[in-house]
Amino acid sequence: MTTGGRSPHHVAPAFGRGRTEIGVSGGFDDAFLVEVRERNNIVSVVGDYVSLKKAGHASFKGLCPFHSEKSPSFHVHEDRQFFYCFGCQAGGDVITFVRELNGYSFVEAIRHLAERAGLQVPELRPQGPGTGRRGASRASRASKSERDLFYEIGGIAQRFFTETLQTMEGTVCRDYLRQRGVDAKATERHGLGFAPDRWDGLLNRLREAEVPAEAAERLGLIVPRSSGPGYYDRFRNRLTFPIRSNAGDVIAFGGRTLSTEKDVAKYVNSPDSPVYSKGDTLFGLYEARQAMRREGWAVVVEGNLDLVRLAQFGLENVVAPMGTALTAAQCTLLKRFAPRAVLLYDGDNAGRAAAEKAVPLALAEGLAVSVAVLPDGEDPDTFVGTEGPDALRALLARAVPGFEHLVLHCILPRIGEVRGARAALTAAQEVAPTLELVRDPAERHLYQRQLAEILGLDEAELVRLLKASPRRRTRVDATNPMTPAARQPVAAPRTPPPSSELDLLKLMMLAPGSCALYTAHDVEALVTHPGVRDAAEQLVRRWESDGAIELASFVSSLEDTVLRETLFKSLASAPPVGDDWMAPFEQLETRLKREAFQRRLSTLKLDERRATLAGDELGAMRVLMERQKIQRQLEALRATRG
Structure with missing residues (x-):
């Protein structure tokens, strides 16, 4: 197994791949x-x-x-x-x-x-059973008026915290940020603020803004008093981190205490609310999304301050999982912006354990993941502060692919250096559930071969052990309802259509009137590419019902991603067709017929060869006569312009 890392490199965005919706219309009319x-x-x-x-x-x-x-x-x-x-x-x-x-x-x-x-x-x-409950985000379940109110309250709280940071009360927080090496630009970029050491600091601001107390309570900004009426601030004497939605609205907060008292929780986060779910959100995603798109990969760290410091040193494609273990929903969210992620967790036992849990989870969600290992006792903040950004980038470039890391740093240390049947069986039992989660068959086969080399086994023997090992529930299964048994099979790779069929589909979109000829001449029988055939059928239905085609929305709705991308590329340089589409359609129809005859001739040639080898002279003669007939038809078509 190669222990050297693969440097994170740019991957073109996979538009629409791996994305599922509750219907083409999303439930809208x-x-x-x-x-x-x-x-x-x-x-x-x-x-x-x-x-x-x-x-x-x-x-x-x-x-x-x-x-x-x-x-x-x-x-x-x-x-x-x-x-x-x-x-x-x-x-x-x-x-x-x-x-x-x-x-x-x-x-x-x-x-x-x-x-x-x-x-x-x-x-x-x-949209079917369970719609509006399972799978719907909290923000989706809140009404528009509620969401607008919650976003407005989040904005009021954010302005209060950032303004307070610049006051005399905020001196202690500014000193803390200076001590941690956070500069003014990073403070502003991430909207860092200060919750004053008062029970009613934010509460009074919300009252001034005439914010309903019940709404602020639902957001977790204020807490009902345990005895008597009234509320008090949840965040007190804390550095605040605003948590934003994908649109940039403040939906929650994280707070790091500035108190030296031992019984005070170091970190406090907003509770889940109608617009926020901790397991579905990534801190810093709104600020990092463009850099993630640009770089083609993301860095995942454990702490909010780690993220702020790395961004300050120029690594802007960094997110953090809200102080909890990485979740399946967060992996799916990451995939919206980048196909790859590097886990940069703390160099301690807790960080290593978190990486061990995160790798199978990421593989289960189809997220390509690698692990960068920090020296013992280091975290991203201290490492970049002492070694500098170039050293950190070099460390990230040496990140080990997730499965390799799992075997080298998690499984092998548990079974030791002993080789033999018992060690191999133990390793197979440990790794089998994770291998099941790797969706790409070629990638899974590569991992099997690498594991066999490490264990000193023949690959076939390892495969036998993997099949024989009990299928235990993994950590992923415990947090992810889509277990391997419930997952949909991986679809076969799709291929671009033949140029003639692509041109036909493009003409039908640019000149919808040609849909009538497509049906009347039974051109569908000449189309070989399933994606083109399905798309043409949809076009005909839309034209018959609406009399027009919305080109952009139609192409965007196609499930065949290769066909969709090919069509957009082709349409980007296609000239208008206008009313003179009859002749081009007839030429394309002729091309398709010629190609159909050529395919039939190839098949008959093989049939004739088989009949001759089998000594079936009568069968060979029958095939030859059919070949000659089709050859004459093909020659006639070749004489036709098209």
Whole structure:
């Protein structure tokens, strides 16, 4: 097994891959979705984030927000209402853009765009058993008016804490930050503040703002008195860390005590609320999301101050899991922004144990994970402070892939250096549940081969031991309802369609009237690519019901990710078709017929060979006659222009 690390490198964003929704419409009425798209011109929406310049009749271009580039390769097509980047192959409609840039779910993106356009967001339609309960976020379950109130209260509290930090009361907190090496720029970037050493500091500010006490209590900012009426501040004499939603709204706080008393909890976090769930949130994600997109990977640390210090030294793609063990929901959230993560946990027993728990969890969620091991007694803050950012980057570059780390640092130390059947069986029992979680068969096979080398076993023997080992519930199973047995099988890799079939589908989208000929001429029988066949069928249904095709939303809705990306790339440079589509359609139909004849000839050639080898002269003659017939038909088609 290779113990040297693989340096974290840029990976193009995988748009829509591994993402599941509660339905194509997310539970919204189709007419409402159409209005949301119509009221949010993609040039205007993208222009809120990207500086665009005119690049043609109805095209604009700018620097891509999804990867780092110096020359603009990011194009926005106003007439067709979609974007496409020739650099990283990101593409989609206005909903896709908002989702991928901000890490929103489909429902969150629709709400954002609806509110941007001043539209009233309707209640979601039921989407099947359990909808609105399991799987729905707390923010989704809160009504719009409630959410707006909670976000407003969070903003009031944040302003109070940041203002108090700059007062005389905040001197003790400013001194602490200076002692920890946190500068003013880092303090401002992360919105650090100070909760004064009073029982009613924030409470009085909320009263001045006429905030309902019950709402502030539901957010966990104030706590009811145990005896008598009234409330008191939850956060007192603490450095405060604002926790933001993906949209940047303050939804909770973390607080680090500045007291020297031993009976005071070192850290206090907001309790779960209608807009916040600790296990579903990552501290610093809002600030780090663009850097994670740009770099293609994220760093996960344990402490909030570790994150602040690393960002201060230029490592901006850092997040922290709210002072708890990494959860499945947090791994899924990470994947929205970057396909890879490096765990940079403290160099102590607790940090090593946390990494051991996190690796199987990340593998179960399909997140590529590596582990960077700090020297004993070091944490990210102390290491970067003494060794500097270059040394830290070198340490991250040597990060060991998660499975290798699990075997080398967790399993082998438990079984010792002893080799033999008993040690091999013990190792197999330890590692089998984790191997089951690795979804990529090629990756899983690589891990099996590496483990066999370490244990001194033949790979076939190791596979036998793995199959024979009892299937125990892992730490992942205990926290993740989607156990390996319940997971969906990995879909076979999808391939791009033949150029003729891609051109046909593109023509049907640009000239929807051709859908009638597609049906009348039974062109479907000539299409071999399942993704194209399904997409064409959907196109025909939409054209028959609506008489028009919303190009960007249609392509974005396709489940075949390879076909979707191929179509966006092709459409980005496709000229308008206009009314003169009949001749191109007939030419494409002729091409498809020729290709069908050629496929049939290849099959018949093999059949003739088999019949000859079997001594079946009559069968060989029959096949030969059919070949000659099809050859004549093919020659006639070749004489046809197309």
